[in-house]
Amino acid sequence: MKASFGLWFIAVFGLTSMPAFAAPPASAAASRVAEIVGTRCALCHGPDGESASAVYPRLAAQHPDYIAKQLKDFRDGRRKSDTMADMVKGLADEDIDGLAGYFSGKKAASRQSGDGDLAAVGKFIFQRGNSYSGVPACASCHGVNGHGTHQLPRLAGQHPAYLEIQLKEFSKRERTNDNAVMHTVAAKLTELETRAVAVFIGGLQ
Numbered sequence: 001m002k003a004s005f006g007l008w009f010i011a012v013f014g015l016t017s018m019p020a021f022a023a024p025p026a027s028a029a030a031s032r033v034a035e036i037v038g039t040r041c042a043l044c045h046g047p048d049g050e051s052a053s054a055v056y057p058r059l060a061a062q063h064p065d066y067i068a069k070q071l072k073d074f075r076d077g078r079r080k081s082d083t084m085a086d087m088v089k090g091l092a093d094e095d096i097d098g099l100a101g102y103f104s105g106k107k108a109a110s111r112q113s114g115d116g117d118l119a120a121v122g123k124f125i126f127q128r129g130n131s132y133s134g135v136p137a138c139a140s141c142h143g144v145n146g147h148g149t150h151q152l153p154r155l156a157g158q159h160p161a162y163l164e165i166q167l168k169e170f171s172k173r174e175r176t177n178d179n180a181v182m183h184t185v186a187a188k189l190t191e192l193e194t195r196a197v198a199v200f201i202g203g204l205q
Contacts, residue, residue: 158202
């Protein structure tokens, strides 16, 4: 009966005359993601993944596979953070995959370079490494523009302070859920190199 009424309506009034209420509602999955972003993620990372605080990472334009891995690691205890453990508690895999797709689809905002002298040192380390101390070029894994891969994070435009924190956690082996190569690399960076690389990366687009 409903199908017959629909055909009659189209025949009489035309398809373009369908009323606005006939539009399909937003999917349940999209609504669920919007709810999680609004009640959990936005507080620290912003609604579009552009966190205003330097202690929280920018998520906009990050690779979805990488975001999903980190969230699942937080949830399952492989990456330690009391705050993030609370935020991801109870999230199903499909929730996490939805969040990863949401933030990866956001456009990264433009960046401004920091201290020019530090950035110059950081550029050298990022592009060429330090052969005297055995530090490889960051670009060899994360790409010449710092955009990473599906397995390795996009670094371009990340908060320098956040990058410094992560590098120091790698150097002390306090972050253990990712590539063990970073433990060796970060441990060989001096304080100056760590800061310089973070400043340079923070200005990449």
